[in-house]
Amino acid sequence: MKPAPFTYHAPTTLAEALDALDRVGEDGKVLAGGQSLIPMLNMRLASPAHLVDINGVAGLGTVDVDATGVRIGALARHAQVAGHDAAHSVVPLLRQALQLVAHPVIRNRGTTVGSLAHADPSGEMTAVLSLLGGSMDLARKGAARTVPAAEFFVGPLESCLEPGEMAVSAWFPVPPPRTGTTFREVARRHGDYAMCGVAAAVTLDADQRVLSARTSYISMTATPLVLDLTEAVAGKPFDAADWAAAGQLSADQLDPEPDIHATADYRRHLGVVLTRQALTDAATVAAAQPQGATR
Amino acid sequence: MTTKQFGAPVQRTEDVRLLKGNGRYLDDLGQDALAAAFVRSPHAHARIVDIDVTDALEVEGLVAIYTHEDLPGRVGEPLPLLIPHPAIVAGRTGYALAKDRVNHVGEPIVMVVASDRYVAEDVCGRITVTYEVLPPVVGVETARDAKHLVHEDVAGNVAGHLVQEVGDAPAAVDSAPHTLELDLKVERSACIPMEGRGVYARWDADDESLRIYTSTQTTTGVRAAVATKLDLPLNRVECIAPDVGGGFGVKIMHPWPEEVLVPWAARLLDREIKWTEDRREHFVSSAHERGQVQKVRVGFDDEGRVLGLDVKIWHDNGAYVPYGLIVPIITSTQLLGPYKPGAYKVEFWSLYTNTVIVTPYRGAGRPQGVYAMERTMDAIADYLGKDRVAVREANFIQPDEMPYDHHMIFQDGRPLIYDSGDFPGSMDKLKALVGWQDFEDYREQARAEGRRVGIGVACYVEGTGVGPYEGGHVVVESTGKVVVSTGLTSQGQGHETVFAQIVADELGVPLEDIKVTTGDTRKMGYSVGTFASRAAVMSGNAIGIAARNVRTKALRIAGEALEVDPGDLEIVDGIVRVKGSPTSSMPLGTVAVLSNPLRYAFDTASQAATQFVVGDPDKPPVAEDDEPGLEDRDFYSPAQSTYANGMHAVIVETDPETAEIKILRYCVVHDCGNIINPMIVEGQIHGGVAQGVGGALYERMEYDENGQLLNASFMDFLMPYVTEVPDRIEIDHLETPSPLNPLGIKGAGEAGVIPSAAVFASAIEDAEGFTITSMPISPSELYALRQRFAAGEIPALRGRSATASTATTPTPVTEATTR
Numbered sequence A: 001m002k003p004a005p006f007t008y009h010a011p012t013t014l015a016e017a018l019d020a021l022d023r024v025g026e027d028g029k030v031l032a033g034g035q036s037l038i039p040m041l042n043m044r045l046a047s048p049a050h051l052v053d054i055n056g057v058a059g060l061g062t063v064d065v066d067a068t069g070v071r072i073g074a075l076a077r078h079a080q081v082a083g084h085d086a087a088h089s090v091v092p093l094l095r096q097a098l099q100l101v102a103h104p105v106i107r108n109r110g111t112t113v114g115s116l117a118h119a120d121p122s123g124e125m126t127a128v129l130s131l132l133g134g135s136m137d138l139a140r141k142g143a144a145r146t147v148p149a150a151e152f153f154v155g156p157l158e159s160c161l162e163p164g165e166m167a168v169s170a171w172f173p174v175p176p177p178r179t180g181t182t183f184r185e186v187a188r189r190h191g192d193y194a195m196c197g198v199a200a201a202v203t204l205d206a207d208q209r210v211l212s213a214r215t216s217y218i219s220m221t222a223t224p225l226v227l228d229l230t231e232a233v234a235g236k237p238f239d240a241a242d243w244a245a246a247g248q249l250s251a252d253q254l255d256p257e258p259d260i261h262a263t264a265d266y267r268r269h270l271g272v273v274l275t276r277q278a279l280t281d282a283a284t285v286a287a288a289q290p291q292g293a294t295r
Numbered sequence B: 001m002t003t004k005q006f007g008a009p010v011q012r013t014e015d016v017r018l019l020k021g022n023g024r025y026l027d028d029l030g031q032d033a034l035a036a037a038f039v040r041s042p043h044a045h046a047r048i049v050d051i052d053v054t055d056a057l058e059v060e061g062l063v064a065i066y067t068h069e070d071l072p073g074r075v076g077e078p079l080p081l082l083i084p085h086p087a088i089v090a091g092r093t094g095y096a097l098a099k100d101r102v103n104h105v106g107e108p109i110v111m112v113v114a115s116d117r118y119v120a121e122d123v124c125g126r127i128t129v130t131y132e133v134l135p136p137v138v139g140v141e142t143a144r145d146a147k148h149l150v151h152e153d154v155a156g157n158v159a160g161h162l163v164q165e166v167g168d169a170p171a172a173v174d175s176a177p178h179t180l181e182l183d184l185k186v187e188r189s190a191c192i193p194m195e196g197r198g199v200y201a202r203w204d205a206d207d208e209s210l211r212i213y214t215s216t217q218t219t220t221g222v223r224a225a226v227a228t229k230l231d232l233p234l235n236r237v238e239c240i241a242p243d244v245g246g247g248f249g250v251k252i253m254h255p256w257p258e259e260v261l262v263p264w265a266a267r268l269l270d271r272e273i274k275w276t277e278d279r280r281e282h283f284v285s286s287a288h289e290r291g292q293v294q295k296v297r298v299g300f301d302d303e304g305r306v307l308g309l310d311v312k313i314w315h316d317n318g319a320y321v322p323y324g325l326i327v328p329i330i331t332s333t334q335l336l337g338p339y340k341p342g343a344y345k346v347e348f349w350s351l352y353t354n355t356v357i358v359t360p361y362r363g364a365g366r367p368q369g370v371y372a373m374e375r376t377m378d379a380i381a382d383y384l385g386k387d388r389v390a391v392r393e394a395n396f397i398q399p400d401e402m403p404y405d406h407h408m409i410f411q412d413g414r415p416l417i418y419d420s421g422d423f424p425g426s427m428d429k430l431k432a433l434v435g436w437q438d439f440e441d442y443r444e445q446a447r448a449e450g451r452r453v454g455i456g457v458a459c460y461v462e463g464t465g466v467g468p469y470e471g472g473h474v475v476v477e478s479t480g481k482v483v484v485s486t487g488l489t490s491q492g493q494g495h496e497t498v499f500a501q502i503v504a505d506e507l508g509v510p511l512e513d514i515k516v517t518t519g520d521t522r523k524m525g526y527s528v529g530t531f532a533s534r535a536a537v538m539s540g541n542a543i544g545i546a547a548r549n550v551r552t553k554a555l556r557i558a559g560e561a562l563e564v565d566p567g568d569l570e571i572v573d574g575i576v577r578v579k580g581s582p583t584s585s586m587p588l589g590t591v592a593v594l595s596n597p598l599r600y601a602f603d604t605a606s607q608a609a610t611q612f613v614v615g616d617p618d619k620p621p622v623a624e625d626d627e628p629g630l631e632d633r634d635f636y637s638p639a640q641s642t643y644a645n646g647m648h649a650v651i652v653e654t655d656p657e658t659a660e661i662k663i664l665r666y667c668v669v670h671d672c673g674n675i676i677n678p679m680i681v682e683g684q685i686h687g688g689v690a691q692g693v694g695g696a697l698y699e700r701m702e703y704d705e706n707g708q709l710l711n712a713s714f715m716d717f718l719m720p721y722v723t724e725v726p727d728r729i730e731i732d733h734l735e736t737p738s739p740l741n742p743l744g745i746k747g748a749g750e751a752g753v754i755p756s757a758a759v760f761a762s763a764i765e766d767a768e769g770f771t772i773t774s775m776p777i778s779p780s781e782l783y784a785l786r787q788r789f790a791a792g793e794i795p796a797l798r799g800r801s802a803t804a805s806t807a808t809t810p811t812p813v814t815e816a817t818t819r
């Protein structure tokens, strides 16, 4: 359990980092919090010839909040984001989800952008970015682009990041007014990757009737799946809506794979149950908001 | 009087050192040593066609590459079969490095020695082994079918077969008023100590001697095994266990291939070499346990009394049987627990599979035996519609029947005779502790809240303190400090503390003046090792005897010096003094000085001991039957094991929707005889229960049909975190002293883990209303069982009304006949 030899790069500016990545191209990997990459290196599941360690790069550890959303820099740690009160007040789903990511020690090192770049379909933040319709800011030497969540995730552990490119930040927009969100999951042990997890967002109208009910899932699909389940509950008062029907509606669209911890059947069952629970909770949160409030 | 230490909840003296980070574990040693790494088989079953190292030779820092061909003499012969037993039909052991064939994923094939572990692994990555893959045998059923064989020459894959029989059990079952049949299954798990294995060896060419440090549970065993393999005189080999980060049984197995190869190469190269096992290696190349398939036939009367018990066990022993048949022998004998069936027959087959070897893991076969027995008790209760505790009580051996002879042979080759215990008394305590009588009210209340709860109970008896012997060496130094050593090893149990407590009481010295060393052959060459909850019983008593002898000698010498009868002396706080006249006294250290007549004085204290000052000029300075020094070495060797026991109860809640299983309460009643240190006993129980929770609800070895272990990492092998273990484990003790040893103690190390699979199965079954026959159980599996139950594929319990509203009409647990 020792990594294969690699060349180590320790840039201190973004320009240096992009320069290094450009030079090493296919053979390079960004090292952020290392919580996913280091185990893969140790087990020799990955053996890049070059590691570009961005931990020394100035200016990447930012969490910027305004009325439209939260922009999270590449070096902001999970713990930092989860503890950010201003971010929480505009996009509560961040903290709701981050509490379920791993354990405190891992959240102290692991980065939120790193977990998105890692594109593990079991990672909570992939569902959050997808549900909120956020985007990733990517950069390479001499160029930058912004990619919406729906295009960013390409496959399990696969994003549209190209050789020489890195993720500089992630953008999480504020949901529409009178929206409530929640994250529910079932994991084998506290802090494990979930067997199934559901992020839910319910938006109500001024009369507390359901305008929209949407969910996204982890550990259920190869890339984050966002479902619009509004048709099961549209126009219903939030507390009289048939959330179970919304859960049932999700069933046909969930086609999970089995693994050693859960059969496909059980996973789908969890999907249906958690969809109902998450939507019910999200609706309650939405209804409890002062009229006209955002979240 | 100095306060009595025996029985006091003394804090562990070793913890200050360990918690400050001053522990010295195997990998903390030998910082300049060369590193070893191994190429291990990626296949469960294969013939080795070719090993090509050409590509590896150019790696800078490479020192040596060895394959089986390079191993001379005994090093290249099969590893020893440590515990021969007449029931072994075909005993096979592996080689230090595989010769021609590999029989499990992880088996070592090539050893690489290099400047450091990084380089050694780079080299391993460049060695190409060509295999001819053979059909693998994975799992008990496949092994039993024997369509393919693990070892070509071992028919039916049977390594061992044993029948023990008391009375005519099959006949007793057939003629009983009621009979039931149960098919049961337990999955594999493993010890998984925090620190894996590791060995560091250095050869002293000038002295022609070898020193081995190894993370082991037996240094004397490793020393003897390596000396034999390397053809060295025993007194040229020293073996030391540094701090060891947990063992739980896996480190009693020896010699591991690496324990032979690292010392061999260190001597050959005349270089220090170290190998530290990594986690993946631990999963695929150390040892596992637990996997069994069982068939129980039981006949009983209207009260639930067992008239006949006929059990068949198929035990998965993995690819080889270096540790013999200890695990299934323990299962088959300890299955009886606190009960006395009218007649008992147990037959087991120990089967080869192309998987990691199976050697004892904390509990060592007992969890499986207890599982079979307790599942049976629950099935009887359900069948008769009786209280589960009442059925157990109807079968208990009574206190006035002690000692109770089962007329069977235990794992130590000695008769299975329980020496002590009060099972009805223990059960009364457990019922009170968990509130057994009130549970139905709680269930109703929970049901009204839409919650599903269940309670389970399980009992066990554990043979502890198996022989043959252990020794204790106690020396009082001239400073008054006491140095104690025993040969068995420590892996975190708190031996330094409890052994010191025993000595403190005998010698009247404060705990902080006592230093205990374990597992160092330089200090104690005669020892067996740490396993079978034997350390306190064996070394505790040996040290107690040695300390008492030292006390006798101290009082004699002090009596002579103070000119009083030794019987009038006492030792308090390290001072020997005349009872009732404390001014007439001398420190124990002075007695130590006087005990060793000197020719040369080197300080003022020793002046008092020169031959010109002490002793009767007409007598030899050291009497004929005496030895110099205030010290003694003695041994304790019991005729048989001493039997501890306990009973656990758990209350679980199962989520009606997600099938998650939550532990609401966990209660333990425990009887390990006289308790040396209740805090340490409770710590052992806590740790055992935590491992038991793992074994019942989380852990398993997920082998696929090709013999690949799919969860060989901490990501997928689900050891419980602290968040999965109950916050509080409620414990009550019953102390029925063992009549077999001077201290009246019984072992406590394994207890916590033994009844877990049984007690959780009992509680989950109670919550769900259908039988649980396979453990461990995950939410996904519980969900699948619910689906099958709802579809009428598995029967409901009949005795208790099923909790699930979907309960189908009650049908017998299994095929049953009533006469």
Ligand SMILES: Cc1cc2nc3c(=O)[nH]c(=O)nc-3n(C[C@H](O)[C@H](O)[C@H](O)COP(=O)(O)OP(=O)(O)OC[C@H]3O[C@@H](n4cnc5c(N)ncnc54)[C@H](O)[C@@H]3O)c2cc1C
Pocket (backbone or CB within 6 Å): A029, A030, A031, A032, A033, A034, A035, A036, A037, A038, A074, A100, A101, A102, A103, A106, A109, A110, A111, A112, A113, A114, A115, A116, A117, A118, A122, A123, A124, A125, A161, A165, A166, A167, A168, A191, A192, A193, A194
């Ligand atoms: C025991 C354990 C449990 C865990 N449980 C969970 C969990 O429940 N949920 C969860 O979501 N995660 C979990 N994680 C993963 C954790 O969240 C990681 O921190 C995260 O997945 C990766 O972030 P990182 O900063 O550590 O990235 P690294 O490990 O440094 O990198 C991961 C990958 O992303 C790439 N990368 C990282 N940053 C960038 C960037 N800025 N631009 C381009 N590529 C980049 C790397 O090259 C690498 O391929 C767990 C980890 C552990 C060790």
